[in-house]
Amino acid sequence: MPAADTNPDVSALAAAPGVEEWHLDLHAQGARRDEAVAHLHGILLRAARFEVFRRRGSLPQLSAAELDELVQDAADDAAVSVLRRLGDFRGESSFRTWAYKFALLEAAVKVRRRAWRDREVTLEPEHWESLAHAGPGPDDDAESGALLEAVRDGIRTALTPRQRLVLVALVLEGVPIDVLAERLGSNRNALYKMLHDARRRLRAHVAAAGFQEANE
Numbered sequence: 001m002p003a004a005d006t007n008p009d010v011s012a013l014a015a016a017p018g019v020e021e022w023h024l025d026l027h028a029q030g031a032r033r034d035e036a037v038a039h040l041h042g043i044l045l046r047a048a049r050f051e052v053f054r055r056r057g058s059l060p061q062l063s064a065a066e067l068d069e070l071v072q073d074a075a076d077d078a079a080v081s082v083l084r085r086l087g088d089f090r091g092e093s094s095f096r097t098w099a100y101k102f103a104l105l106e107a108a109v110k111v112r113r114r115a116w117r118d119r120e121v122t123l124e125p126e127h128w129e130s131l132a133h134a135g136p137g138p139d140d141d142a143e144s145g146a147l148l149e150a151v152r153d154g155i156r157t158a159l160t161p162r163q164r165l166v167l168v169a170l171v172l173e174g175v176p177i178d179v180l181a182e183r184l185g186s187n188r189n190a191l192y193k194m195l196h197d198a199r200r201r202l203r204a205h206v207a208a209a210g211f212q213e214a215n216e
Contacts, residue, residue, distance in 0.1 A: 023095040026086060041079050043096060044103040048074035051107035058115045070114060074107040081106070112176040147211055154205035163198035166191055 025036035049071045056067060081102045089098055155164055169175040170191070181187050 023089075026083065037079070037083070040082060040099065041075060043099060044078045044082070045071065045075040047100045047103035048072075048078065048107040051104045052111055055108065055111045058111060062114070070110050071107070074110050075103060078102040078106040109178045113179055113182060116176065116179040147206070150206045150209040150211060151202065153209070154202045158201045158205040159198050163194055163201070166194045167198045167202070170195055 022036050022039055025032045026040065027033075028036070049068075052067055052071045052074065056062070059067065062070075078099075082099050089095060155167065159167065166180070169180050170177060177188050177191055181191055184191075
């Protein structure tokens with residue numbers, strides 16, 4: 001069985017203040033690695049359980065057993081992510097703290113997806129017109145009404161259909177980005193970029209309509 005310190009990368013990690021001894025066995029082989037993976041999974045399980053039960057208010061219909069299933073799934077997926085990205089850890093913080101973040105993220109995503117599983121995400125192109133119902137009230141001035149009309153016109157004419165769909169779902173409907181990514185067969189990074197591009201186009205359109213402060 002090769003010693004952990006024969007690996008230069010592992011040796012460097014061993015000298016880092018944030019590395020715990022058992023973490024080095026994740027780079028080993030055989031029983032040592034299996035034991036370290038089991039220890040890692042236990043840590044991730046506790047972190048995932050904390051996050052799922054912290055957010056359980058959004059899943060009132062689920063039983064304790066169903067919540068535990070979410071916990072297990074989150075911990076399993078987090079373990080896969082941690083093991084795949086071991087090379088990213090440089091010992092700048094506690095390995096436990098670094099690994100916890102994977103479990104917290106996976107748990108949060110799974111809770112949001114489960115909460116939205118039976119909810120409709122309206123993706124019809126004409127649905128953005130609901131913005132009209134948020135128009136200025138009787139106490140708002142004419143400039144506010146003109147600005148809102150410029151925004152509506154920008155959504156209608158300056159954005160691509162895909163940008164319009166993403167903007168309306170994320171900004172107006174409040175759909176979680178990971179839920180929308182799943183429904184659209186996309187990913188978070190692609191939707192973040194699309195939302196950024198949509199906002200940039202919309203600001204430019206509104207500024208061209210005479211509201212220069214929109215581009216500041």
